[in-house]
Amino acid sequence: MDNCIAENPSPTRAKWRKVAYGGMQPGFDDNHTDECFLEGMVMNANVVKRDMLKVMQDAISISQYLCIVVLVGLVWTYTLRSTLDESSLLYLDVSLLGSGFLVLLLTEEMLSLNLLLHYLVNVFFFTTGLFVLAPIYQTLTRSISSDTIWAVTVSLVILHLFLHDYSGSTVTAPGALKNPTLTSSISLNASVVASVFIASRLPSRLQVFAIMLFSLQVFLFAPLVTYCIKKYSFRLHLCFSFSLMAMTLAFVYTLHRLLFVLLLGLLVFVTVVCPYWLIRMQEYKFEINGPWDEAKLCFDITD
Amino acid sequence: MGDSKRHRILMVSDFFYPNFGGVENHIYLLSQCLLKLGHKVVVMTHAYGNRSGVRYMTGGLKVYYVPWKPFLLQNTLPTFYGTLPIIRTILIREQISLVHGHQAFSTLCHEALMHARTMGYKVVFTDHSLYGFADVGSIHMNKVLQFTLADVSQAICVSHTSKENTVLRSGLPPEKVYVIPNAVDTAMFKPAAERPSGNEITIVVISRLVYRKGADLLVEVIPEVCRMYPNVRFIVGGDGPKRVRLEEMREKHSLQDRVEMLGAVPHAQVRSVLISGHIFLNSSLTEAFCIAILEAASCGLLTVSTRVGGVPEVLPDDMIVLAEPDPTDMVQAIKKAISILPMIDPQDMHNRMKKLYDWHDVAKRTEIVYDRALKCSNQSLLERLSRYLACGAWAGKLFCLVMIIDFLLWRLLQLWKPAEDIEVVPDIVLSLDEDRGMSQDFQAFNEDHSLR
Numbered sequence: 231m232d233n234c235i236a237e238n239p240s241p242t243r244a245k246w247r248k249v250a251y252g253g254m255q256p257g258f259d260d261n262h263t264d265e266c267f268l269e270g271m272v273m274n275a276n277v278v279k280r281d282m283l284k285v286m287q288d289a290i291s292i293s294q295y296l297c298i299v300v301l302v303g304l305v306w307t308y309t310l311r312s313t314l315d316e317s318s319l320l321y322l323d324v325s326l327l328g329s330g331f332l333v334l335l336l337t338e339e340m341l342s343l344n345l346l347l348h349y350l351v352n353v354f355f356f357t358t359g360l361f362v363l364a365p366i367y368q369t370l371t372r373s374i375s376s377d378t379i380w381a382v383t384v385s386l387v388i389l390h391l392f393l394h395d396y397s398g399s400t401v402t403a404p405g406a407l408k409n410p411t412l413t414s415s416i417s418l419n420a421s422v423v424a425s426v427f428i429a430s431r432l433p434s435r436l437q438v439f440a441i442m443l444f445s446l447q448v449f450l451f452a453p454l455v456t457y458c459i460k461k462y463s464f465r466l467h468l469c470f471s472f473s474l475m476a477m478t479l480a481f482v483y484t485l486h487r488l489l490f491v492l493l494l495g496l497l498v499f500v501t502v503v504c505p506y507w508l509i510r511m512q513e514y515k516f517e518i519n520g521p522w523d524e525a526k527l528c529f530d531i532t533d
Numbered sequence: 534m535g536d537s538k539r540h541r542i543l544m545v546s547d548f549f550y551p552n553f554g555g556v557e558n559h560i561y562l563l564s565q566c567l568l569k570l571g572h573k574v575v576v577m578t579h580a581y582g583n584r585s586g587v588r589y590m591t592g593g594l595k596v597y598y599v600p601w602k603p604f605l606l607q608n609t610l611p612t613f614y615g616t617l618p619i620i621r622t623i624l625i626r627e628q629i630s631l632v633h634g635h636q637a638f639s640t641l642c643h644e645a646l647m648h649a650r651t652m653g654y655k656v657v658f659t660d661h662s663l664y665g666f667a668d669v670g671s672i673h674m675n676k677v678l679q680f681t682l683a684d685v686s687q688a689i690c691v692s693h694t695s696k697e698n699t700v701l702r703s704g705l706p707p708e709k710v711y712v713i714p715n716a717v718d719t720a721m722f723k724p725a726a727e728r729p730s731g732n733e734i735t736i737v738v739i740s741r742l743v744y745r746k747g748a749d750l751l752v753e754v755i756p757e758v759c760r761m762y763p764n765v766r767f768i769v770g771g772d773g774p775k776r777v778r779l780e781e782m783r784e785k786h787s788l789q790d791r792v793e794m795l796g797a798v799p800h801a802q803v804r805s806v807l808i809s810g811h812i813f814l815n816s817s818l819t820e821a822f823c824i825a826i827l828e829a830a831s832c833g834l835l836t837v838s839t840r841v842g843g844v845p846e847v848l849p850d851d852m853i854v855l856a857e858p859d860p861t862d863m864v865q866a867i868k869k870a871i872s873i874l875p876m877i878d879p880q881d882m883h884n885r886m887k888k889l890y891d892w893h894d895v896a897k898r899t900e901i902v903y904d905r906a907l908k909c910s911n912q913s914l915l916e917r918l919s920r921y922l923a924c925g926a927w928a929g930k931l932f933c934l935v936m937i938i939d940f941l942l943w944r945l946l947q948l949w950k951p952a953e954d955i956e957v958v959p960d961i962v963l964s965l966d967e968d969r970g971m972s973q974d975f976q977a978f979n980e981d982h983s984l985r
Contacts, residue, residue: 248693250714250822250846251889253898260898263707268697522663522698524745524819525841525858531749 271520280512285505287468292396293500294456294471297478299391300493302448304481306428309441319440326447327353330455337462357443364439371430379427386424390449393417398457421449540903541573543629545646547608547639549578549596553800555824556636556661559715561590566896568592573960575627577620579609579641593961597623601641611640613935614942620648621946625955631903633657634681637664637674643681650684650917651939655906658682659689660699663821663842675702676925680932683920686906689713689899691822692843698821704924713898714847716890717827724833724879725808734765734871737810737834739798739825740817742773747816747839752778753860754816756786758867765871766791770798770806807832812870818858820844826853831886833879837870839863849889852882914940 243257246264254260305322308314335346371379395414410418425445429438460467475497483490544564548556564574569592576596580586585600599619601609609616623629632649634642637660646656658681665671682688682703688710690696696710729735736758740746752775755767769779769792776794783792798806807813813829815838822843826836830852838844840855847853854873856866914936921936922929 248846249849250692250712250843251849253889253891253894260711260713260901261708267707268701271697271701518666518701520697520701521694522819522842523665524663525747525839527749527818528859529753 271518274515274517275519277515277517280509282505282509285508286501289501289505290468290471293497294474295394295396297474298448298452299387300478300482302445304485305444309437310431316434316436316440319444323440323443323447330451333455334458337458360442361439364435367426367429367442368435368438371427379431383424383427386420390417390420422446539572541628541630542567543624543632544574544576545632545642546635547579547641548636549576551581551584552607560635562892563896563899564594565592566892568594570896570900577623579603608639609641611644614939616644617648617942618946620645621652622955624652624654625952626958628957629654631655631657631906635659636661637678643677646681647939651936651943653911655686655909657687657689657902657906658685660695661691661821663695663698663819664702676928678703679924683924684917686909687711687902689902691715692846694843695821711902713895715822715824716892716895717824717831719831719887722804722828722831724883728879729809732764735768735810736765736812736814737768737807738814739770739803739806742771742775742779744775745818747818747858748775748779750816750858750860750863752782754863755792756782757860757864759788759791762871768793768795768806768810770795772797803828804832807834810834811874812837817841823847827890831883833882835870835874835877837866
């Protein structure tokens with residue numbers, strides 16, 4: 231079936247065939263290149279054609295999460311400066327927890343009472359555990375200098391942002407199909423460690439508990455909540471993202487002018503410049519497939 | 534010798550005896566046939582364990598086991614310029630006229646070709662494998678290949694699919710690439726005098742049990758075939774990481790008496806395993822040219838294989854049944870093979886294979902490539918640098934820099950160790966015993982194997 235036929239220039243010359251047996255083909259050199267050379271090559275078979283608007287909409291998820299992380303950083307800064315006291319932190323925690331549950335209730339179609347009770351019990355255990363372990367966190371980094379703490383925290387947060395899984399959620403509702411990948415687990419762990427470091431710099435036990443609860447709430451459950459919102463209604467997702475971005479920018483403006491400019495620049499870069507750049511680079515994509523490719527197994531190998 | 538010139542060829546590769554494989558076999562058998570044609574052949578490879586220095590093999594084949602230790606998968610450590618002195622010494626001492634490198638994966642081959650070009654020798658390269666384009670390893674390998682092939686005199690590939698692959702990877706003009714397939718030693722792989730009798734059909738599998746060779750497909754196919762045909766049994770030869778999965782499959786379906794696992798089969802015993810079967814099964818996921826299929830066909834077995842790479846070009850349609858690399862399709866192909874098995878005559882197949890594949894024919898065609906290579910014009914350094922510049926925006930300049938440094942090091946070496954000081958090996962022509970047949974030579978090869 232691979233017999234490539236060449237034109238007969240003269241009646242005595244046999245046709246060239248794409249075969250390896252039989253020695254040198256009479257009338258043809260070994261370096262004869264036929265018209266059917268590279269006939270089986272397929273270019274750019276799996277390349278997705280991207281639309282600018284769709285890519286920008288997808289980039290909104292990234293900038294939304296960026297704003298969430300910036301807000302967490304803001305709360306950390308205010309707490310470390312003692313601008314925010316324990317009671318306001320605790321109110322913040324409870325209100326966040328409540329609103330998170332509300333969002334889950336409203337958007338999740340198949341949330342039964344049993345599942346809700348299961349969630350509530352887990353949250354109760356989680357909170358109690360944190361409260362009991364708060365004294366340990368408080369004395370954890372007493373011997374380490376502050377500069378090291380700030381440097382490590384910043385690098386861990388940057389690592390968390392780089393490796394974060396923006397398309398879904400690492401902590402999934404029970405019964406989810408996809409397992410979390412290695413990088414998303416690493417990013418989650420980085421954020422948790424950063425929270426522990428920040429919490430260990432605080433003077434009182436209640437503050438430590440409150441800030442740990444806040445950080446862990448956001449890092450563990452915010453992706454799940456935003457994922458539920460996005461799944462429920464895209465317009466709600468867009469409204470939520472824009473209001474979050476506006477709120478973040480306002481808060482950062484009151485804190486520090488330079489940081490505000492940086493954040494604004496970063497958001498514009500992620501939402502506008504990067505999609506444009508990606509679409510421009512797509513022209514250079516050159517994917518080659520052909521009969522020389524290694525065959526892909528169509529079944530999963532279960533060990 | 535006649536009116537064609539006598540060439541002095543240096544074969545370079547990391548892969549040679551005492552290692553076993555397609556490339557090693559190819560280099561050895563091609564060298565033997567070229568020696569018979571009257572040329573001088575010297576092989577250069579790296580030291581294997583204690584086997585270091587100069588050795589002589591059958592027919593006066595001189596092998597230099599250069600004392601460089603392999604570091605990864607039988608490859609020498611790439612040092613760019615470390616091999617320049619030894620290669621220069623060998624080239625001058627043996628009065629080489631042409632350097633022939635084998636296998637893109639061999640670092641020694643790339644370095645030798647680079648130094649040979651710097652010193653002005655003509656260079657031929659043979660590629661034995663297929664590579665992809667998408668993963669990091671392949672991208673790196675393709676760039677290295679582009680560097681080596683930017684200035685090669687001629688290139689040889691083992692199948693037409695391999696030629697397409699090489700041309701795409703390296704950017705060579707297709708007219709420079711010759712397609713000369715491997716061959717099989719039909720004198721060694723003779724069918725049994727009598728076919729294994731009885732109403733049992735034996736399917737033989739001999740391959741390394743790794744992912745690339747489709748061991749996972751075997752795990753799916755064997756139980757299904759055993760279920761459909763109660764009179765079929767399997768013989769699986771070879772070892773590898775996937776052997777455990779096959780053993781598990783055997784236990785799970787209670788096929789201990791129907792599937793025989795032989796473990797690693799030494800090359801000298803491959804024929805005896807093959808002639809005990811009726812059908813040969815090859816399930817590779819990628820293959821530039823499958824010599825195992827040729828050996829099986831030479832022993833009179835009907836082949837069932839996956840349609841990948843260069844396999845469709847290897848045998849005529851009536852000697853092979855092709856299937857997609859999918860378990861259901863392969864089972865269908867085995868079914869078809871079993872149904873046409875009574876019409877196959879092993880001796881007839883063997884006689885046809887003798888006409889279709891012959892190492893002497895391969896050597897003659899390679900000789901033509903050498904003649905063409907030697908006719909290529911000599912180019913100065915500046916003319917050659919322009920070819921390297923075309924390799925890429927950054928890579929081109931880097932390659933030029935590498936070649937310039939190589940050139941300067943060569944000149945330095947010429948001053949430090951002048952060519953006149955290197956003793957030249959005199960030409961010793963071994964008296965060719967006319968009565969010695971090919972089969973005796975190849976039996977000697979097998980004795981070389983067992984005398985490790």
